[in-house]
Amino acid sequence: MSNLGTVLNVQRFTLHDGPGIRTEFFLKGCPLRCDWCGNPESFNRHIEVGVFQNKCISNTSCGSCIEVCPAPDMLIFTDSTLNQVTRDQCTACLACSEDCPSEAIRQWGDSMSVEQCMTLIRKDKGFYQRSGGGVTISGGEPLLQANFVLELFSKCQQEGIHTCLESSFFANWNRIERLLPVTDLFISDIKLMDSQRHKTHTGVDNRKILNNLKALATTDKAIILRIPVIPHVNDDDDNIHATADFIINEMGSKVQALQLLSFMRLGEEKYQSLGLPYKMQDLQFDRISFQRRVSDIADYFNSRGIHCTVGTKESNG
Template sequence: MSNLATVLNVQRFTLHDGPGIRTEFFLKGCPLRCDWCGNPESFNRRTEVGVFHNKCITSQHCGSCLDVCPSPNALIFSDASVQKVARDQCSSCLACADECPSEAIKQWGQSMSIDECMRLIRKDKGFYQRSGGGVTVSGGEPLLQSNFVLELFKLCKQEGIHTCVESSFFANWNRIEKLLPFTDLFISDIKLMDSQRHKQHTGVDNRKILNNLKALSQFDKEVILRIPVIPSINDDDDNMEATADFIVNELNGKVKTLQLLSFMRLGEEKYHSLGLTYPMKDLKFERQTFQTRVNQIAEYFIQRGVHCTVGTKEKGD
């Protein structure tokens, strides 16, 4: 049993990942590095700090972070404001984030217990009951902390609460299998069908993901699939045809809905806050032309007999 998880964020009253009004827990840590990910703060499982130098008020004689930092070389300043963290010098004590009055230094992630999560969930049970909602666990990659998800969902089901996992499905099957009795809805991406292209743009090949989806299709579970449609990366005819073939021929009609999520340039400031380069900085595309293409892709899937909707990619991957 795992009683603690590293939680990146909790969103209450969300409507995006599962039916009805939901409480959604975003767990920290992800084995993928998708080029288009808008949430780089979810990559590492450990709690860490991000720096937003434009919020710094050191020029107004603040200096709170310097007063509490135990590593004098960890915080790097320029033009009278904090610019970044020397992560090889940082002890991750988070004292600077706790002390910063302007949130120029932000804590990414916190440790939460099952009891803490359930206290939040129980506050919203009336909304679940009236709207057909429930609890969603997302990421990052929630299956990295699958024992915590299991224990949380066991308690949810004891109280009659609908449960949903949103996952990349890049995990050993046993991590998914143990959740089956306690999970009402699974949401997963299909990013690219070609394994080499998938590895090029996400850091991993897709064989484990596709095998897990095929294994899940043998069970009576509701499944929603998503394609994050990225211009010049996976919006070509060959990839969409291969994806349709896989859904129609391999997944036993178990996909309730395919959602196309149109790429939006998000998260660039968060990459900078972590000292990372934004992978999509050189991507250029015309928004209206791209959206027309996404709508054409949706029509293709509908013609193939797949219920398909179009949205925007406002979350991670």
């Protein structure tokens, strides 16, 4: 087993990803590239730096990053402020982020041991006990770090702490199967039912995902499904009807709830910090009409006997 995980973020006292008050660990690394993802800093598994040009003091009045960087030629300046780094040369030594006085250079991700995670978790055990909460691991895609998840969840269950895994389910089944004994609740998206459309908008087809969901439905595990509803991408009747058919015919009563997550324009500054394009930049839609459409979709699922709510979440990857 691996005792170290690459953790993007830890959020305590969360309420959205599982029952009760929870501590949530977001792991780095994801095999999908969803057009609408608000967390591009989760794409790569390795620790990296993000550059926020609007916070840079300038290389003439500051220049601390130049002084500490082992390869300062890879620092790219525009109008005297740091714009980006040459990422194929950056070793993520993090000297620049540690020394930057204006936080224009941010460290995305950190290595944490299972015991470090458990130290944080134990601080909140009283809140879990009073609220029916626990620990959630999300991403990125946590199944890329399945050994770390297995060890952390095993520790949690030894101490009577509820565990929840939020995953895209784009992984080999054996990774999921190993986690079944230590995971109380699984949360997964259903983004698009048509395999080719799924690949167009996420970078991968959905056959492995759907097969894994069908396999999970044969176990005794609790399941919550989510649809990140994206205007002009997956909010059409054909996709919604096909999704309902799949849930009813292939998963049945094992799905506790279906949550609709309305698209929000998130993460643009983070894309810029990584030198990546934001694919939803040109998306145009009327917010009021879209919210009405999301409500209609929820009504449709409920009319088919699928308990559906319009949920909230800080990001929808």
